[in-house]
Amino acid sequence: MSTVVLIGGQWGDEGKGKVTDFLAEQAAMVVRYQGGNNAGHTVVANGQEFKLHLIPSGILYAGKPCLIGNGVVLDPEVFIQELEGLESRGIKTDHLRISPRAQVIMPYHQKLDACEEKRRGASKIGTTGRGIGPAYMDKAARVGIRMADLIDPEEFGPKLKNILANKNELLQKFYNEEGFDYGDIYKKYTEYGKRLAGYVEDVSIIIDEGIKKGQHILFEGAQGTLLDLDHGTYPYVTSSHPVAAGACLGAGLGPTRISKVVAVAKAYITRVGEGPFPTELKDELGDYLRQRGHEYGTTTGRPRRCGWFDGVVARYATRINGLDYLAITKLDVLTGLDKLLVCTGYSYRGKLLTEFPSTLKILDECQPIYEEMPGWQEDITTVQNYGELPENARAYLDRISEVSGVPIAIIGVGPGREQTLVLKNPLE
Ligand code: GDP
Ligand code: IMO
Ligand code: MG
Numbered sequence: 001m002s003t004v005v006l007i008g009g010q011w012g013d014e015g016k017g018k019v020t021d022f023l024a025e026q027a028a029m030v031v032r033y034q035g036g037n038n039a040g041h042t043v044v045a046n047g048q049e050f051k052l053h054l055i056p057s058g059i060l061y062a063g064k065p066c067l068i069g070n071g072v073v074l075d076p077e078v079f080i081q082e083l084e085g086l087e088s089r090g091i092k093t094d095h096l097r098i099s100p101r102a103q104v105i106m107p108y109h110q111k112l113d114a115c116e117e118k119r120r121g122a123s124k125i126g127t128t129g130r131g132i133g134p135a136y137m138d139k140a141a142r143v144g145i146r147m148a149d150l151i152d153p154e155e156f157g158p159k160l161k162n163i164l165a166n167k168n169e170l171l172q173k174f175y176n177e178e179g180f181d182y183g184d185i186y187k188k189y190t191e192y193g194k195r196l197a198g199y200v201e202d203v204s205i206i207i208d209e210g211i212k213k214g215q216h217i218l219f220e221g222a223q224g225t226l227l228d229l230d231h232g233t234y235p236y237v238t239s240s241h242p243v244a245a246g247a248c249l250g251a252g253l254g255p256t257r258i259s260k261v262v263a264v265a266k267a268y269i270t271r272v273g274e275g276p277f278p279t280e281l282k283d284e285l286g287d288y289l290r291q292r293g294h295e296y297g298t299t300t301g302r303p304r305r306c307g308w309f310d311g312v313v314a315r316y317a318t319r320i321n322g323l324d325y326l327a328i329t330k331l332d333v334l335t336g337l338d339k340l341l342v343c344t345g346y347s348y349r350g351k352l353l354t355e356f357p358s359t360l361k362i363l364d365e366c367q368p369i370y371e372e373m374p375g376w377q378e379d380i381t382t383v384q385n386y387g388e389l390p391e392n393a394r395a396y397l398d399r400i401s402e403v404s405g406v407p408i409a410i411i412g413v414g415p416g417r418e419q420t421l422v423l424k425n426p427l428e
Helices: 016-024 076-088 107-123 132-140 153-174 182-199 203-212 245-251 284-292 311-321 391-404
Strands: 003-008 029-032 041-045 048-052 066-068 096-098 217-220 260-266 269-271 305-307 325-329 339-348 351-353 367-374 408-412 420-422
Touching: 003 016, 016 041, 016 217, 016 260, 016 325, 016 408, 016 420, 029 203, 066 203, 076 182, 096 182, 096 203, 107 132, 107 153, 153 182, 203 217, 203 245, 260 269, 260 311, 284 305, 311 339, 311 391, 325 391, 339 391, 367 391, 391 408
Parallel strands: 003 217, 003 260, 029 066, 029 217, 066 096, 260 325, 325 408
Antiparallel strands: 041 048, 269 305, 339 351, 339 367, 408 420
């Protein structure tokens, strides 16, 4: 039995969807535990591309149970669209289950997300605009609507009436915006509730039964360690807990039940949205990586900021998540560069920092310290095992593993499911 938590080790978009899909074949179930449709996970299987936002990246295997935990914020409209999109491509979705405790993203959350970003002006976070922050705010304020409420009109009606009066007052009096009509939302969302009722089941129990049977269970993180509400580059973060510990809270299992933690990280690094990024390349090389790596957001289409592999970030991810392994993706994107830089530390006011700073004030003044390594020119997209990689590619991987303080288990040499090299199977 192996319960593996797979998380993002950087600022998101590391290739979690691809690696989850690859490992899901051996897992009895795949579980999302935080975030919402701010996530965009791309899976390329049998030459077809799928962009998943809420549905776990195990869905492409027929009959594979895919679970959405209590820690997720679920937009029913987006979820139904995603369901229908998959079904229209012949993918069965009847093995999906949603926790009754998952929070529902309502139309006022999206509107408040946009209002807050506008109000922040130049210091905006660059959110995905999906209502994620406001939905988690309501959860913490104990006024959120949960899936169990959405599917029960007797609960939903009074709760919506109460919260909507509050939100309309906020929208109208504070933001000078129009409010929402109770009747319209009630009608639309009770229909969504009816459509989704059959999917709602206590996923914590399903996971527990799987563990008792000795099954392999895969937890698919969204976002990344540096976007974590506590451990990320606050306030330029998301409002959930993408770190490994988030799986316990967001799916309903205890820490003693987790066997292994794997972080997915690109062979370089990207970030979308605002916030600090020490190894960012603001020059033609950054543009080159963006073009070559197709670094445009899966959810918003925004260009991703690109930079060199940051070993300080990686070491931080190792500590915060208790990593067992790294899965390094997009190694193929670096092919053709003469030299590669790896950040091994930061220079701060003339001092060497080897640990990620806890405040932006310090981080803003940090300059990366780089080590230079030779690149490789050979095409690696059809390589089948580690030994076939060019010597310089292996040396690069060895060095980033050393700097990160954790062994590499998986290497991505292209977006396809088959373009994956396994050094160690984390689900064994
Ligand atoms: P996620 O949010 O972590 O699942 O990552 P995204 O799907 O947002 O972005 C990763 C992108 O890189 C997707 O377009 C993937 O198809 C692609 N990808 C993943 N692994 C590899 C790889 O090893 N090589 C290449 N070239 N592309 C990859
Ligand atoms: P996946 O799962 C990359 C970023 C946004 C913004 C910040 C807050 O595909 O890796 P939010 O809408 O969550 O309030 O935005 O977080 N962000 C992501 N960046 N990948 C993601 O998801 C992200 N989800 C949110 O760009 O900077
Ligand atoms: Mg993504």
